[in-house]
Amino acid sequence: MREFVFALEYEPGTNPVADVLADHPDTTIRSLSCHVTSDSLWRVDHATGSEQALAELEAAYETADYFADCLVKDDCGADCEVQVLDRSNGTLVVYTYWERTNVCTSVPHVALEYLGEGLLFETYREGRRYRWRIVLGSDAPIHEFFDALGEEVGECTGIEMLRVTELDPDRNRPESEGELPDEQREALRAAVERGYYETPRRIELSDLADELDVPRSTLSYRLRRAEASLASTFVAEDASIETLTAPSETAGI
Known part of the structure; x- marks a missing residue:
């Protein structure tokens, strides 16, 4: 198995969640789960921050033309469900689900197409930066996936490959402490x-x-x-x- 880590970076006005995070630097979002099929995507996110930041995040998630992780910049017509699971003590937990249309796509959907099933996704967001970690098979065509993803994100979103690492079963993390990418x-x-x-x-x-x-x-x-x-x-x-x-x-x- 390998882990593939990369990051997206949204330009102002291209992603409402990124805009809120940029306005509130102490606010972060990490995924608790993320699942994908060829026709749908559902996930649970855990955000921490001030009450004002969380209120703005909740509104951003519920925006009619925003679908979690959809790479299409405008309303793609997807059927989306958003539900707040927890809102207390500086915490916001949000469940999102959407069904694709012909023009919808996302990071997990591109990954499913190029890397196959059985993928594990982990995400972390701060500011305009959105870091993805995918655990996948050692023979998966990572570079083909990354090239295809670059074509999908277009010019409004920067994309950066951070590392590809073979997972060592004897260690929780593949990099030794203090080792910099x-x-x-x-x-x-x-x-x-x-x-x-x-x-x-x-x-x-x-x-x-x-x-x-x-x-x-x-x-x-x-x-x-x-x-x-x-x-x-x-x-x-x-x-x-x-x-x-x-x-x-x-x-x-």
Whole structure:
């Protein structure tokens, strides 16, 4: 088995849920389940955030021309059902179901067409970025799927491949702690070399993004994820050192 991780990034005005998340940076959405057949899609999402953000998210989910994950920018005529399962203590749990029309498509539907059945989907959304993780067979034609998906999302949505990893049954995650994906490592190296972390800065984020030929939001995301990973590794290693150097309870006995 392998995991394939990629991300979509929506331009303003192209996805109502992404617009709400962009307006409320502390709000996130993760999938609790996601299932697809050739004719339909249903899923349960778990959102956390302020009461105002959750109210706006609920309204976005219930928008008449919005169908969860449909890649068609306008109303595709699908028959959609939205039901709020929980709304309490900064949490919103939403169930969505829709039946396809001839013009409807989605990430899971393209995956079903190119990668076959038996797929596991996991998603996470923050800001305009929508990260997908698909667990699939080792011989699945990932690049054919990714090319087809790129054609479907069009120009209004950026798409980025993050990693393809063989799953190791002896570990819950395929990457060792502190190991950065190539895109994050390259972004961090460029930021250091060009003086982004100096005081005062020698280059601003927008200028660095232009030099690297990536959207500003994409570069910001890569740097934030790299910084978070490095910070977590530093704290873990620091705690280990403190444990090793702490005086023994039996010292002096």
